[in-house]
Amino acid sequence: AGAPQPRVLETDLGVRFLTAGRPHPALGRTxxxxxxxSSWPPxxxxxxxxxxxxxxxxxxxxxxxCYVHPTKNYVPNGEILLRYADGGEExxxxxxxxxxxxxxxxxxxxxxxxxxxxxxxPPGWPFIHRGMSAPHADVLSFxxxxxxxxxxxxxxxxxxxxxxxVAGITALAAR
Numbered sequence: 429a430g431a432p433q434p435r436v437l438e439t440d441l442g443v444r445f446l447t448a449g450r451p452h453p454a455l456g457r458t459x460x461x462x463x464x465x466s467s468w469p470p471x472x473x474x475x476x477x478x479x480x481x482x483x484x485x486x487x488x489x490x491x492x493x494c495y496v497h498p499t500k501n502y503v504p505n506g507e508i509l510l511r512y513a514d515g516g517e518e519x520x521x522x523x524x525x526x527x528x529x530x531x532x533x534x535x536x537x538x539x540x541x542x543x544x545x546x547x548x549x550p551p552g553w554p555f556i557h558r559g560m561s562a563p564h565a566d567v568l569s570f571x572x573x574x575x576x577x578x579x580x581x582x583x584x585x586x587x588x589x590x591x592x593x594v595a596g597i598t599a600l601a602a603r
Contacts, residue, residue, distance in 0.1 A: 435447060437491070437542065437544070437596070439540065439542050439567050440540065440542075441489075441540055441567060441569075443489045443567060443598055444598060445489075445491045445595065445596030445597075445598050446596060446598075447461070447491070447595055447596050461545075461595065462493055462593035462594060462595050463477060463593070463594040463595075464591050464592070464593055464594075465477060465506070465583060465584070465585040465591065465592040465593075465594065466585045466588075466590065466591045466592070467585045467586060467587065467588060468585075468588045468589055468590065468591070469588060473585075473591065475584060475585050475586075476582060476583060476584035476585065477582070477583055477594070478511075478580050478581070478582045479580060479581045479582075479583070479597060480579070480580050481578045481579060481580055481581055481599055482577070482578075482579065482580075483577065483578060483599070483601055483602075484572075484574055484575070484576065484577055484578065484601065484602035485572040485574065485578045485599045485600060485601060485602055486571070486572060486574045486600045486601070486602050486603070487569060487570065487571055487572060487599070487600040488510065488569070488570045488572055488578070488581060488597065488598070488599050488600075489567055489568065489569050489570075489597070489598045489599075489600075490508060490567070490568045490570070490581075490583070490594065490596075490597050491542065491565050491566070491567055491594070491595040491596035491597070491598075492522075492528070492539075492565060492566050492568065492592060492593060492594060492595065493531045493544055493545070493564070493565040493566070493593040493595050494528060494529070494530060494531060494566075494590065494591060494592050494593050495530055495531060495590060495591040495593070496524045496528055496529065496530050496590045497589035497590055499589070500524070500587050500588075500589055500590055501524045501525055502523065502524070502525075503523065503524075503587055504521040504522065504523050504586050504587065505522050505523065505524060505528055505585070505586060505587040505590045505592070506521075506522035506528070506583065506584055506585050506586050506587070506590075506592045507519055507520065507521055507522060507582075507583070507584045507586055508520045508522065508568075508570060508581065508582070508583055509581070509582040509583075509584065510570065510572060510578060510581060511578075511579050511580045511581070511582060512573065512576045512577060512578060512579055513576065513577035513578075513579045514576055514577070516573075516576065518570075520570055522568075522592070524536065525537060526538060527539055527568055528566070529566055531544075531545075531563060531564065531565070531593065532547055532561045532562070532563060533561050533562070534562065534564055534566070536566050538568065539566030539567060539568055540566065540567045541562070541564040541565075541566055541567075542564055542565050542566070542567055543562070543563070543564055544563055544564050544565040544595065545563040546563055547561060547562075547563045565593075565595050572599075572602075574602035574603070575602075578599070581597060
């Protein structure tokens with residue numbers, strides 16, 4: 429369940445993301461809000477996705493709302509691969525607490541939190557103090573080589589007991 433959410437989400441960084449949005453309850457079918465990726469057996473979700481870009485870019489921002497397991501900190505939970513048309517690639521590991529955190533608690537050192545949705549705690553949920561939790565997505569920024577054509581971005585889940593939720597991707601075109 430989520431509170432109404434704008435379709436265009438602008439962050440404090442000035443970066444805009446086009447999201448699926450969340451309508452007011454009972455006003456229509458709830459859109460798919462996230463692309464969920466996981467390598468968690470029995471593998472009910474895809475483990476990766478490739479998003480075509482096809483332009484020269486200066487910077488790529490990725491909006492993630494993830495679930496990471498506390499015992500999987502300091503372990504790569506995923507990867508973002510920038511694939512260039514000339515065959516070159518750049519791989520960025522997603523490792524909590526460095527650049528990945530959990531949707532209900534911000535602890536990522538590199539990510540910028542953006543309010544996203546609301547939490548509904550089950551009765552008797554004792555595990556996290558409600559004052560220390562806030563539903564959010566994290567914005568991660570990746571520099572691109574503006575001289576090369578960015579063919580595609582691949583996002584891969586590489587760790588069990590976690591889910592990468594991709595809420596949006598924004599590319600800044602090269603000048």
